Amino acid sequence: MATVEYRNITKRFESFEVMRDLSLSIADGEFAVLLGASGCGKTTLLRMTAGLETVTAGDLLIDGLRVNEVPPRDRDIAMVFQNYALYPTMTVAENIAFSLEIRRVPKAERRRRAEEAAALVGLGEHLARYPRELSGGQRQRVAMARAMVREAKVFLFDEPLSNLDAKLRAQMRFEIRQLHDRLGTTTIYVTHDQIEAMTMADKIVLMRGGTIEQVGTPDELYDRPVSRFAADFIGSPAMNFVEGTVEANGNAPAFVAEGIHLALPVSLTVAPGSPVVCGIRPPDLVLNADGSIEGRLVLAEKTGPDVQLHLSVAGQDFIATASRDAAVEAGGLVRLSVAPDKLHLFDPQSGRRL
Amino acid sequence: MSRTAAAAAGAGAPSARLPAPLRALLRPLSGEGAFPWLAPLVVMLLIFTIYPLLYNIWLSFHEYAPFRRQLEFVGVVNWVTLWSDTRFWGSLGVTFTYFFVVLTIQLVLGMAIALLLDSDEPGFGLLRALLTLTLVIPPAITGMMFLLMQDPEFGVISYVLQALGVIGENHPILASRSTALLGVMLADIWQWTPFMVLIFLAGLRSLPPEPFEAAMLDGASPVQIFRRITLPLMWKVIAVAVLIRGIDVFRMFDYVFVMTSGGPGTSTYVLSLYAWQQTFSFIKWGYGATISLVSLILILIIANLFIKFARVRW
Numbered sequence: 229m230a231t232v233e234y235r236n237i238t239k240r241f242e243s244f245e246v247m248r249d250l251s252l253s254i255a256d257g258e259f260a261v262l263l264g265a266s267g268c269g270k271t272t273l274l275r276m277t278a279g280l281e282t283v284t285a286g287d288l289l290i291d292g293l294r295v296n297e298v299p300p301r302d303r304d305i306a307m308v309f310q311n312y313a314l315y316p317t318m319t320v321a322e323n324i325a326f327s328l329e330i331r332r333v334p335k336a337e338r339r340r341r342a343e344e345a346a347a348l349v350g351l352g353e354h355l356a357r358y359p360r361e362l363s364g365g366q367r368q369r370v371a372m373a374r375a376m377v378r379e380a381k382v383f384l385f386d387e388p389l390s391n392l393d394a395k396l397r398a399q400m401r402f403e404i405r406q407l408h409d410r411l412g413t414t415t416i417y418v419t420h421d422q423i424e425a426m427t428m429a430d431k432i433v434l435m436r437g438g439t440i441e442q443v444g445t446p447d448e449l450y451d452r453p454v455s456r457f458a459a460d461f462i463g464s465p466a467m468n469f470v471e472g473t474v475e476a477n478g479n480a481p482a483f484v485a486e487g488i489h490l491a492l493p494v495s496l497t498v499a500p501g502s503p504v505v506c507g508i509r510p511p512d513l514v515l516n517a518d519g520s521i522e523g524r525l526v527l528a529e530k531t532g533p534d535v536q537l538h539l540s541v542a543g544q545d546f547i548a549t550a551s552r553d554a555a556v557e558a559g560g561l562v563r564l565s566v567a568p569d570k571l572h573l574f575d576p577q578s579g580r581r582l
Numbered sequence: 583m584s585r586t587a588a589a590a591a592g593a594g595a596p597s598a599r600l601p602a603p604l605r606a607l608l609r610p611l612s613g614e615g616a617f618p619w620l621a622p623l624v625v626m627l628l629i630f631t632i633y634p635l636l637y638n639i640w641l642s643f644h645e646y647a648p649f650r651r652q653l654e655f656v657g658v659v660n661w662v663t664l665w666s667d668t669r670f671w672g673s674l675g676v677t678f679t680y681f682f683v684v685l686t687i688q689l690v691l692g693m694a695i696a697l698l699l700d701s702d703e704p705g706f707g708l709l710r711a712l713l714t715l716t717l718v719i720p721p722a723i724t725g726m727m728f729l730l731m732q733d734p735e736f737g738v739i740s741y742v743l744q745a746l747g748v749i750g751e752n753h754p755i756l757a758s759r760s761t762a763l764l765g766v767m768l769a770d771i772w773q774w775t776p777f778m779v780l781i782f783l784a785g786l787r788s789l790p791p792e793p794f795e796a797a798m799l800d801g802a803s804p805v806q807i808f809r810r811i812t813l814p815l816m817w818k819v820i821a822v823a824v825l826i827r828g829i830d831v832f833r834m835f836d837y838v839f840v841m842t843s844g845g846p847g848t849s850t851y852v853l854s855l856y857a858w859q860q861t862f863s864f865i866k867w868g869y870g871a872t873i874s875l876v877s878l879i880l881i882l883i884i885a886n887l888f889i890k891f892a893r894v895r896w
Contacts, residue, residue, distance in 0.1 A: 278795075278799055279798075279799075280795050280798070280799075299798070300795070300798040300799050301798050301799070301800075301801045301802060301803065302801075303799075305799055306799065306800075307795075307796070307799050309792050309795070309796060311792060312792075313790075313792030313793055313795060313796040314793070314796075315793050315796070315797070315810075315811060316793065316815065317811075317814035317815055317817075318810075318814075326797070326800050326802075326810070327800035327801055329810075330800055330801045330802050330803075330806060331801065374796075374800075378800070
């Protein structure tokens with residue numbers, strides 16, 4: 229159990245700065261997900277936490293103690309690597325029990341705890357196998373069992389699911405989250421997959437170019453993205469964006485663009501006449517015969533439970549999510565509406581939320 | 583339908599779409615008429631390997647009669663003589679001593695230096711490149727160098743060892759029974775340890791970094807990481823290096839020939855020198871061939887035992 233705190237962390241590789249003045253704190257027992265595109269610094273931050281990369285400037289605290297100079301072996305951190313990093317020359321049992329062997333735990337207890345951990349991830353029968361004799365998913369489980377057996381202060385996961393197929397990925401997502409709920413260990417999980425972040429995190433840390441874009445719960449990031457970047461990153465299919473202006477009809481503000489006229493919440497404080505970017509999440513675009521948006525249906529993409537409608541509204545591409553039994557036809561015209569409180573407005577220059 | 587036609591008619595056979603001359607050219611590769619392609623190799627093997635080996639075996643059952651100037655059949659006499667030849671057993675003992683000591687030192691020293699040079703800091707690339715330098719020197723020249731350097735009057739090695747008090751005043755390293763073999767070993771170790779280092783470095787630098795990072799996080803110390811991660815991962819590489827060097831060391835000839843001629847007494851008298859002397863000094867071609875064959879058989883046995891023993895499961 230531990231808190232992890234980053235204070236004004238800067239990281240340079242040679243003269244190349246990959247992270248600047250980053251501050252973040254992760255509470256005891258929290259499941260934090262570092263989310264971002266490749267190159268945003270999320271893995272670097274994780275590796276600095278583990279002690280595998282040095283911190284150029286700033287303080288890294290675990291449980292309130294500065295650990296910048298503490299070597300990895302003394303940090304009491306367990307990590308699951310992207311390519312598992314199993315010990316190829318050891319059997320599954322030896323892999324799991326290696327940290328115990330290092331701590332001179334008696335052989336019988338080592339065996340017992342390795343078996344327990346293996347059983348927990350469903351690897352009970354494979355203890356005598358070597359990593360190369362296992363499938364990708366099984367290797368992933370060994371890596372997890374190896375981390376679990378440690379009872380470490382902090383668990384780190386570096387894109388642990390990116391090498392697995394979709395079905396296994398969904399299953400492992402669930403298992404990792406369950407594991408966390410059972411053990412309650414502070415966890416930092418790195419991924420570029422927003423679905424993993426949304427499904428598993430207590431707290432999402434969205435990163436961009438070595439800085440933090442937004443920190444919040446999955447709901448906060450989905451419902452109130454602080455920027456166009458955050459809005460675009462979270463949610464699948466991605467949010468629709470339209471450029472237009474805010475106009476005031478008496479005291480009822482509205483967003484106006486070519487072929488689009490949408491009522492905005494009365495509480496809005498944006499000055500009339502300001503250029504804005506309006507974001508609408510595809511599920512918030514509702515088929516409605518009285519809707520103010522008219523679009524031509526280009527393609528209806530079936531995903532099983534629902535249909536993604538690819539629309540052309542006044543020459544602009546839109547995606548709307550509708551239920552599978554929606555009566556629509558490719559090439560036909562449909563009308564849509566959006567509730568005013570589902571609209572997200574962003575500054576066209578800075579991209580910040582208005 | 584011929585086999586080729588059947589194969590060509592097979593689903594998606596790409597050769598069916600090739601022009602006829604190209605198809606004819608590729609046919610031997612598909613298994614038909616492979617012999618012309620193998621012939622050069624077979625002929626080379628026959629001339630340079632199989633024939634000399636068979637001739638050697640044949641020779642070991644004959645002996646050269648100097649007065650009649652011809653090879654005469656002597657049956658198993660050479661093999662029986664060998665059995666009770668103390669000189670042979672003595673040289674076998676020297677060979678094995680040399681083999682184990684030199685191989686062990688080169689292995690341990692080679693690994694230690696490789697670990698030290700396995701770094702990306704500036705300058706290490708140059709150091710690694712310099713390793714090849716000793717390997718380009720002909721062993722006979724190296725032998726001459728070490729002969730001179732170990733001269734009790736003006737040799738630098740003798741001078742340093744005397745200054746350090748390791749050896750007595752004017753102690754002739756290569757002319758003393760107690761130190762002659764060590765003196766020869768020194769040349770071998772100097773020349774060939776870099777070879778071990780090169781192979782180990784190639785191995786070390788191709789190891790994946792992740793297991794090492796995982797071991798660090800698991801709390802392992804550098805010594806524990808070396809013992810439990812590096813060494814097992816390097817096992818195959820070590821086995822290959824030991825096999826190559828082992829065969830070489832076992833049949834070492836140049837250094838003793840140049841430095842000591844087997845002396846003083848028989849203290850550096852290795853098997854290959856004995857075979858050479860019997861064959862070319864005493865013109866006992868049959869006996870020389872017999873000793874070489876024993877050497878070959880021993881190398882084959884040791885190498886195969888080693889390969890069997892060194893096989894890894896993971």
